[in-house]
Amino acid sequence: MPSVPGFSSFDLVDIHDKIARDYERIFEQDGYGRTDARIDLLRAVLRREGHFTVEEIIGDLRRAGRPMESGFASETLESFVHYGLVWAIRTDDQPVRYEHVHLLRHHDHVICVRCGRISEIDLPMRQWPRHVEQTTGFRILQGQTQLRGLCPQCLSGRPAVFALSSAGVGEELHVVGMELEGEELKRLTGMGLRKGARVEVLCVNSDAGAIIAVDQSRIAVNRGVMERVSVRAGRLPEAAGRRGVVPLTGLGVGRSGRIVRVCGHGPTRHRLLEMGITRGATVFVERVAPLGDPIEVTVKGYYLAIRKEEASRILVEP
Amino acid sequence: MAIIETQPGRAVLRAAIAGNPNSGKTSLFNALTGANLKVGNYPGVTVERREGRVRCNGGDMTVVDLPGTYSLTAHSADEVVARTVLIHERPDVVVDVVDASNLERNLYLVTQLMEMELPLVIALNMIDVARRRGLIIDAEKMSAILGVPVTETIGNRGRGITDLVNVCRGVARQPERVTVRRVTYGHGVDEEVDALTAVVAGDPGLAARYPPRWVAIKLIEKDEEIVAAVRRHARNAGAIERSATESINAIERHFDELAEEVVAEARYGFASGVIRECVTHQDLSRRRMTDRIDAVVCHRLLGPLILASVVYALFLAVFKIADEWRWVFGRSPTGVVDAIFAWLATASMGIERTSPMVHSLWTDGIIGGVGGIMSFVPLIVVMFAFICVLEDTGYMARVAFVLDRALKVFGLQGKSIIAMVVSGGLGGGGCAVPGVMATRVLADREDRLVTMLVAPLMNCGAKLPVYLMLVAAFFPRAQARVMFLLWILSWALALCSAWIIRRFVVRGEPTPFVMELPTYHVPTLRGVWRHTWNRTWMFVKKAGTLILATSVLLWAAMYFPQLDATAHDARIAALQTGSDGAGSPTTEGQAATRTVDTSDAERDLTRKRRAAQLRHSLAGRAGSALEGASRWAGFDWRDNIALIGGFAAKEVVVGTLGVAYALGDVDPGESESLPDRLAADAAWSPLKAFAMMVFVMIYAPCITVQIMTWRESGHWKWPLFSVGYTVGLAFVLAVAIYQIGMAAGWGA
Structure with missing residues (x-):
């Protein structure tokens, strides 16, 4: 993925x-x-x-x-x-x-039948056996892969836009419309469920409801809500692109960009915020240090030296 | 940290100065307090509490200089220190020094001080720089928007100081006249802050200690210290924490971002709003001069080249000005100091007859110890002055910028360079005590520890005397080259040690490197003079106290216990048969015969008696005991005595060598200087001198540094570790140099 x-x-x-x-x-x-x-x-x-x-x-x-x-x-x-x-x-x-x-x-796993040691694999399936042997050092004797998905019947019986309740576990969707109102709408919107949101169904609780992932949070929704949220399979075209967003390191000397997002966590992120690296601020790359790291940028009218490691966490729109 | 007691109705007002680093805070503080600095601590990198007094008609005012910070969270030691003073000492007025040419970022701290509901005054500093850059700031409007008095100052030229003092006094006397506006954070946050404020204000245990709204904001920011304070002081901590969690959740749901980030962004939003209202740009071209300089100084090829040349030029200049050019009364400044102490020694010759012990204490202990150090004061003054210029111009930040990549490899970061340079990384003349304190600029504990442990390997001002003396004696024609070699070696060792310590002892993720590159400034003579004077004074004070005490102690260790006549004769006999050459080997067999009436024999006898006495003393016994091991590095018992003394302070090494070798002479007043004495000694060779210099470079940071390391690291095991690994490393290297050198035939 x-x-x-x-x-x-x-x-x-x-x-x-x-x-x-x-x-x-x-x-x-x-x-x-x-x-x-x-x-x-x-x-x-x-x-x-x-x-x-x-x-x-x-x-x-x-x-x-x-x-x-x-x-x-x-x-x-x-x-x-x-x-x-x-x-x-x-x-x-x-x-x-x-x-x-x-x-x-x-990701998938390969498991030793004797000791139970597990290694992770992260590759398209048909290249598996040879590649797994190369990367894990296992000798592959036999294999059994189980894939889950939706059958043609189920798919054909479903329109392009459908209710969240008819989505399958593991399916990636985006929200097209919500026929909710009042407190319930407010609550779900507050949790990030909104038009255009990216949604993944994590589990279905038989008739009671489901747990879905919305952006980076997980929420429980009941059957009634699921019936009234209409979704479309796949990611939203323009959301998939977020076209032109690059890490600050990819901006190049002498160019400027608007900060879209500061990734990372804890003190690092806090420090960046304190120094004025906030969403919407414009940064200009002045120069790169003689040894290739750190870089010097202008933000909020002053000059800041910042290591590439940190700069790569700052996403900007050129 | 001392906390000044609050007394109602006291006459002396108390002010605290806060501000961003590079906002000209220190120069404003200096301009305010003038020469009335009460606690002179290490400036340049303002890390320790500094307090001064402003004298003016209508009552004095004490001023505390807070560490320069960008924020007031609990992330770094500096910020915690600043916050503690503001909250617990409750100064009568807080001056926030704001760099007018860099207003937006500086306003971030302003908003945080406003949140604390302090009696605030804003000093719009470096207003001249802002004007030159085409910024027109409407101070009155700003004052109206923030609800805080705003005055314009130019700290490094001492302009606007009287106004500032008057405004401060006004605010301190009538704090009710200042109504600090509330910082607004926008919809979705303000409501939560208000709701949480109400909950906090309802708790008597908390509301009495802190401004409730500030606590509410800090809780939303998940400030660990404040959460802990709530648990400690609040009557109903559970309820407050629950409401805080609710508020945080509400904000995070609303903005889909962490609450502390929402608050930080809102503060910047507030700041940019203020800018829009109060600042007009006439000309958008920014610091052209700085850009031009940086284009050269940070250039791919020129940058490192310039850095290396600056360091080498520093060496040459320092040695030429302080030690070689005879420009003060026909002597070099060092020569002048030497002459003064030589005169003191000869002037006291008269005491010798009446009281030999006092005379010995005076000439060998005090003049030998302290005088030896004082002669290096001129060198240190010049060195400090140059480092101050580098710091004040803003070049030091570029040094960190250029070198960061290289230092990162060793598990340090660009800012470690400041601690290393303060410790003497530019080739001597620094001191590891402020160096260890300067590690506070590093936010991360691991980075701090590693820097703290390796910074003492730099060639501090105290090691310089040892090098200079030995270099003068054994490498007279290659002084600068040998010093340069020692400089390179100290860096290589420090970096390798850092790498090893980082790898095996202090593990952890390297921290972010985010550093402001300030605009270049032409340093003012006043600023450089003040910094230099303060630092030199610290050094002299150390010489006058710690080193004086150690010198006297060492003298005592070498003077007592005294030999009695029979033990003496036995000792002489032992010396004659002994294989090691502590005394002169020329006139054996005559030593015991006191009746030989030639002055040569007399002098020789006295010399032997003194040597025997020294060997018999406490220090002599310790030195002899260690000889078994130290012989591998070529050090005899007298060198050992000096090195033991160096545990207290490296300056002591030269003094003690002086005492140890001078005590073997008949007449200290007439004897040749220590370098000549050593150069003439058969036991010494350039090889041994080099091994000695390397040993002195590495082994055991002085007592003061050890105490600082303990205090700054928070555990006594770190100074112990520091001593352990440096002594081990020093011994191994010194032995390696000596043995390899001997094998190669350089020992002659």
Whole structure:
């Protein structure tokens, strides 16, 4: 899956807090008890990159001073799978391994049948066997790939614009219209569900509703809402482009641009904001240091030296 | 940090000066306080608390110079310090020094000070620069919009100071006359701020301590310190935190952006609104001169070349002006100081007969120790003056710009260069004490620690005496070249150590490098003089206190315990049979025969007695004990004594060598100078001198630096680590140089 222009991987790490808040709301809505403990587990999951077992994540929690019994942890992790928050990798004789789902970043796995070690693969399928051998050092003996999708019958029975309720899990969509009103409209708009928004269905709760990802947040919507939100498959053409947005490093000496977005998180981002690197401000690239890094830019009428590493997080429109 | 007690009805008003770095804050502070600087601390990079007094009719005013900051979040040590003073000391008036030529960014801090509801006065500084750049600023209108008095100043020329003082006094006496306007953040934020303010204001534990609206804003910004303060002081912390979370969620949902960013952007929105109202551009061409200079100074090829030439020119100039050109009463400035102390030594000859101990303390301990240091004051003055010029012109920021890439490789960043340069990175004359303090400009803890641990490897002003003395004695025809070699070596070692420490000891992500490149300024003589004088004075004070104390202590360690006659004779006998040559090897067998009536033998006897005495003393025993190891580097017990003394302060090394070798002489008043004495000594060779210089360069930062490292890093293990690794490295390198040199036959 190609990454969306305008969103670097920094954002994905950046939104842990946001995900935790999203799910706190969802858990409360769905009437789960012990929300705090579930959020603790969720945060531990988000902090982990790569695969982990129930025992490993309990270990993480214990070290963080929040011990948790394994029954509750397993149950909660399974509910996370259900919510589309984590993937479960199940092998015959190994404990279940989990991994948190990065929105918009899909990948596949190769699993050793003896030790259960897992490597990630990120490549078009038909080039797999040879490439997997080269990149992972495995010798591929047999394979089984399961793909999910929509069959021609289902697709043909669906118009170009359809209700969100008839979308399949994993489908990427954009919102065309919303027949909602009052508080409900306000609430959903507040959470980012609006005309033109990019939406991905993460899981469907039978008849009750679904959890969908809107931009970078996840929200729960009930069946009634889903019926009244009309969507179209694929990304919105102009949104896909965000034409001409480049990182500041790609601007070139002697050219200026308007800041569209500052990616990243924490102190770095804060520092940039303090120094006047804010959305809408105009930057001009003055020069590059003799050794190729940092670069000097003008912003808000003064001169700033900034490393390329940080400059690449600043997206500008030339 | 000292906190001034608040007393109702006190006569002395208290002002605090805040402002962005490069806003001319320090020069304005200097212009305000004049010579009445109460606590002189290390300027240039304003990192420590500096307090001055303004004397004027109608009551004095104390002024605290806050560290220069761009913001008042809790992200860096500087900002926390500034905030603590503003909140807890509650000054009667806060002057925000604003760079008029760079108004928009400077207004960001203004909005934050306004949020704190402080009795604020804005000094529109460098108004001349702004005018030259075609900016016309309507100060009255600005004052009306912000609800804060605005006065125009030109800090480095001392203009507008009287006005500023008067306005400050007015505000301090009648704070109710200033009604600071509320900063508005726009729809969607203002409502949340108001709602949260009401909740905070309803909590008696919190409202008494902080302005409620400010707390509300800081909570929305997720300021860790304030969240902690709420937990500590609020009666109902849970409810406040819940409402804060609600507000944050509401804002984030509304703007689809993190709340703290929404607030930051809103502040800039406010700032640009003020600019639109109050500033008219006549001419949009910006700092043409700076652009032209930068085009050369930051040029791909010319930039590094110019940097190298500047450093080398600095060397030559410093040595020529302070040490070579005889332009003061027919001597060089260093020569003048030397002459003064030589005169002091001869003038006190009379005491020797009546009280030999006092005489020894005076000539060997005090004059030998302190006098040796004082002769380097001229050198240090010139060096400081040059560094000040580099800092004040704005070239130092370009040094960081040009070098950042190279330093990044070693896990440091461009701004580390400031600490390194202050520590002596431009080739000596710095001091690692302000250097360690200057690491505060680095926001990241890991970067700070690494810089702090390697900055003392730079050739500070205290190591210069050792180098100069040894270079004069052993490399008379290659002085500049050897010094340059030592400079290169110190950088190579510091960078490699940084890399290793970063790799294995202090791990962590490198932090963002975002640095302002200020407009070039022609430095004023006054500014350079003040900075130079302050720094030199700190050095002299250190010499007068710490080094004096260590010199006396060391003298005592070398003077006591005294030999009695029998032990003495036994010692002489031991010396005659001993294999190591502490005494002169020429006249053995005659030492015990006191009746030989030739002056040569007499002198020789006395010399041996003194040598024996020194060896018998505490220091001598320690030095001898270490000889087993130090012999590998070619150091004998006398050198060891000097090096042990250097643990306290490197300046002591020369003084102690002087004492150690002079004590072996009959008559300190008539003896030749230390370089000549060493050059004539058979145990010394250029090779040993070089090994010694390398050892001195690296080993153990002085006590003061260790204390600073402890304070700045927050843990005693870091100074210990610092001493441990430097002594180890110094020993290994010195041994390697000496042994390889000996094997190659350079030891002659």
